Amino acid sequence: MKKVIHWLAFLVISFHTQADVPGGIYVLIPPDKAIPERLLQSSQITGMVIRANWQEIYVSEQEIDVTEIKLKLQQITKAGKAASLVVNNGGLNTPEQIQKEIKNWLQFSNKNRFHDTHKQDVGIPLFWDETLLKHKTNLLRLLARELAGFKALKLISVQCANATTDDWNVPPNLQWNQSRFDDDKLFFACKSLIDSAATLFPTAAVRMAVGPIQPPLMRDRYALARRIYHYASQTYPGRFYIQRHNLSTTTPNPNETRRLMGWQLIFDARPYAAAQFLWPVSDTKSCRTNGQISPCDSLTMLDDIYNLISGYRLHYLEVYASDALRFADKPQYQQFTKMFDGTGTITATQVPAVSVNSAAISPDSTQQGNPMPEHTDQKDHQQAGQLPSPLDSLAPGDSWGRWKNQVGERPLPRLVSHLTFKSELLKTEVGYTLYLPKNTSNQALPVIYWLHGKGGNEIRGAYIPQYLEKAIQKGIIRPTAMVLINGGLHSFYSNSFDGKHPVEDMLIQELIPLAESRHSIGGNPDMRMLEGFSMGGFGALKLAAKYPDYFNSVQTYGAALLSEQFMPFKQDAAAYQNVFSSDPNYFILNSPSYWLKHNADKIRKRHLAIRMLVGSKDGTRRYNDAAHEALQKLGLEHEYGKLEGVAHTPRMYYEADPYGSFGFHEQALRMRESDHSF
Numbered sequence: 001m002k003k004v005i006h007w008l009a010f011l012v013i014s015f016h017t018q019a020d021v022p023g024g025i026y027v028l029i030p031p032d033k034a035i036p037e038r039l040l041q042s043s044q045i046t047g048m049v050i051r052a053n054w055q056e057i058y059v060s061e062q063e064i065d066v067t068e069i070k071l072k073l074q075q076i077t078k079a080g081k082a083a084s085l086v087v088n089n090g091g092l093n094t095p096e097q098i099q100k101e102i103k104n105w106l107q108f109s110n111k112n113r114f115h116d117t118h119k120q121d122v123g124i125p126l127f128w129d130e131t132l133l134k135h136k137t138n139l140l141r142l143l144a145r146e147l148a149g150f151k152a153l154k155l156i157s158v159q160c161a162n163a164t165t166d167d168w169n170v171p172p173n174l175q176w177n178q179s180r181f182d183d184d185k186l187f188f189a190c191k192s193l194i195d196s197a198a199t200l201f202p203t204a205a206v207r208m209a210v211g212p213i214q215p216p217l218m219r220d221r222y223a224l225a226r227r228i229y230h231y232a233s234q235t236y237p238g239r240f241y242i243q244r245h246n247l248s249t250t251t252p253n254p255n256e257t258r259r260l261m262g263w264q265l266i267f268d269a270r271p272y273a274a275a276q277f278l279w280p281v282s283d284t285k286s287c288r289t290n291g292q293i294s295p296c297d298s299l300t301m302l303d304d305i306y307n308l309i310s311g312y313r314l315h316y317l318e319v320y321a322s323d324a325l326r327f328a329d330k331p332q333y334q335q336f337t338k339m340f341d342g343t344g345t346i347t348a349t350q351v352p353a354v355s356v357n358s359a360a361i362s363p364d365s366t367q368q369g370n371p372m373p374e375h376t377d378q379k380d381h382q383q384a385g386q387l388p389s390p391l392d393s394l395a396p397g398d399s400w401g402r403w404k405n406q407v408g409e410r411p412l413p414r415l416v417s418h419l420t421f422k423s424e425l426l427k428t429e430v431g432y433t434l435y436l437p438k439n440t441s442n443q444a445l446p447v448i449y450w451l452h453g454k455g456g457n458e459i460r461g462a463y464i465p466q467y468l469e470k471a472i473q474k475g476i477i478r479p480t481a482m483v484l485i486n487g488g489l490h491s492f493y494s495n496s497f498d499g500k501h502p503v504e505d506m507l508i509q510e511l512i513p514l515a516e517s518r519h520s521i522g523g524n525p526d527m528r529m530l531e532g533f534s535m536g537g538f539g540a541l542k543l544a545a546k547y548p549d550y551f552n553s554v555q556t557y558g559a560a561l562l563s564e565q566f567m568p569f570k571q572d573a574a575a576y577q578n579v580f581s582s583d584p585n586y587f588i589l590n591s592p593s594y595w596l597k598h599n600a601d602k603i604r605k606r607h608l609a610i611r612m613l614v615g616s617k618d619g620t621r622r623y624n625d626a627a628h629e630a631l632q633k634l635g636l637e638h639e640y641g642k643l644e645g646v647a648h649t650p651r652m653y654y655e656a657d658p659y660g661s662f663g664f665h666e667q668a669l670r671m672r673e674s675d676h677s678f
Contacts (some may be wrong), residue, residue, distance in 0.1 A: 040076070044328065066146050084156070207240075207274055208229065210225035211225070319336070404420050445481045491575070615644075643656045
């Protein structure tokens with residue numbers, strides 16, 4: 001069955017550690033129904049899903065009525081089962097008292113023929129409405145307070161958008177457009193609930209059910225779902241589950257096809273994968289679980305779904321109570337219960353071999369093509385009379401290189417030295433180059449951290465401090481240290497997707513604190529500055545935007561500001577594969593553009609100084625122009641300059657603008673001093 005649905009975030013919180021993350025078969029209990037004793041005593045079942053509606057349990061802002069929920073929890077505890085609590089809290093389940101406070105609404109005619117409001121005009125609160133989010137967060141707080149004593153309660157749900165688990169009342173695209181839909185708005189709404197839940201339940205596991213956002217709202221239907229998934233799985237590693245709530249005979253089978261669509265998320269998330277039956281298989285009248293294709297047979301549908309579960313290796317499965325009661329003695333149903341071991345994990349002996357190469361699959365790519373615009377290649381640059389960007393010309397290769405490099409035969413410049421430290425995160429010695437001028441004061445020197453471009457290292461830019469020394473001698477900037485960082489060949493100053501190369505964490509958590517302590521430099525955010533060229537410009541702007549309270553100013557030269565608009569599919573295949581695991585959403589979450597938007601308010605409050613330069617012959621010009629426009633739209637103050645005749649080499653930038661960046665940093669230092677003088 002092809003159904004137009006929109007994206008939902010459905011989160012489930014566990015009160016136990018990762019080893020105790022619940023798995024197995026959970027039975028869905030309707031809000032107004034008692035739990036059948038037969039299900040409580042069944043050895044086939046791991047737990048029960050207690051469902052309630054926000055509207056029905058709401059009493060006031062400070063009180064909810066969970067009497068029925070507590071009664072069911074007592075029954076489940078006595079039977080030695082686990083419990084999952086789902087309080088439907090979106091759309092038509094929003095309490096009337098709260099609806100009166102909400103100003104932003106979506107009005108539409110409900111086309112969901114399986115809901116009692118079918119063909120009726122309905123209104124639901126806008127998903128990112130601040131008042132709604134405030135009340136949803138409060139609901140979590142009340143649930144945590146009222147149910148804290150029930151050890152059987154393993155899971156609790158949080159929802160942030162209408163879709164499969166909310167109430168299926170999904171507004172059409174027109175209403176989304178009229179409400180000024182923006183994927184960032186929905187992302188941050190969902191993120192706020194994830195973070196609130198994680199705070200209220202600090203040992204929580206998180207489960208999220210997803211659906212698509214249809215074009216033209218988003219060209220890639222599942223981009224936002226993947227974005228949320230990667231945020232949550234990175235923030236709460238080992239404790240995040242992703243789920244689909246439309247498991248049916250029409251679900252693509254990973255043993256038979258590479259086109260898994262939204263189910264690709266489930267396949268890639270294994271073993272943290274979960275699903276729910278779309279509809280009871282006992283309903284052979286609507287044949288909904290069979291894609292509305294009749295005739296349909298319940299036992300045949302169970303067989304088909306069993307094969308799907310085997311292919312996806314689901315850890316957690318939700319079934320309807322009517323099916324659990326009616327088919328408990330049928331082999332077609334019993335095979336589900338035999339699929340899980342004592343912890344709920346699917347047993348290897350029950351899983352057929354899966355031949356699909358998930359890394360090669362891009363959801364929706366076979367339908368829509370590349371969701372991002374194509375980029376000009378090296379030939380295009382040459383025809384335009386430009387030098388090619390190294391992003392276009394460097395062949396794919398290893399993305400890490402040597403972490404400790406040797407100084408060549410040519411001696412290092414005056415006051416420049418090469419040092420190393422032992423990185424516990426990278427598990428190796430890491431080199432850095434230091435320029436340390438004479439300090440005639442009793443205070444630590446300010447410090448500029450210089451981030452090299454792709455293919456560079458901590459030694460290749462050792463000549464750059466000479467430009468800083470001349471600026472110091474001319475009085476353009478006070479005596480200032482410079483640390484040239486080793487960021488790996490292609491790291492983009494990001495933690496690798498597989499966790500093996502946490503380059504960003506190494507810089508922030510190890511190198512900067514160690515260098516400042518070892519050499520009496522920096523010591524506080526007001527004395528800490530960033531510069532970067534090409535890939536280093538990407539890294540410098542990202543780190544400044546991600547940690548605005550950690551740095552005072554940032555200067556970029558010909559920055560390779562790849563973004564959601566300019567993805568590195570072709571420009572940097574090596575880094576895209578080795579660092580970002582060819583995952584577009586993981587890349588976006590590590591891009592400067594993402595953090596500039598995410599932390600825009602913090603950046604304004606901090607008065608972070610931003611300056612960008614790009615050469616007229618530099619192939620990164622289009623990226624910098626786009627970043628300049630984005631900063632303008634965000635209302636973030638910055639300087640943006642273009643240097644005539646400058647190509648993609650750092651020496652040309654410093655020759656064309658030898659003192660501009662250092663004067664910029666000095667001005668930022670003085671501004672910070674004036675702030676502290678009052």
